[in-house]
Amino acid sequence: MLFTDAEGAGMxxxxxxxxxxxxxxxxxxxxxxRLETRSAAV
Numbered sequence: 001m002l003f004t005d006a007e008g009a010g011m012x013x014x015x016x017x018x019x020x021x022x023x024x025x026x027x028x029x030x031x032x033x034r035l036e037t038r039s040a041a042v
Contacts, residue, residue: 001025 001024003009008017 001028 001021003017003020007020008015010016
């Protein structure tokens with residue numbers, strides 16, 4: 001997961017914009033769980 005300086009990454013991490021990091025992580029997790037659930041149902 002990449003973050004830009006404008007998004008609060010400044011240097012090497014996203015610590016200045018923890019909200020965005022959490023949102024991206026949970027969006028990814030939600031998509032992964034949905035994909036696994038759909039695959040298992042088929």
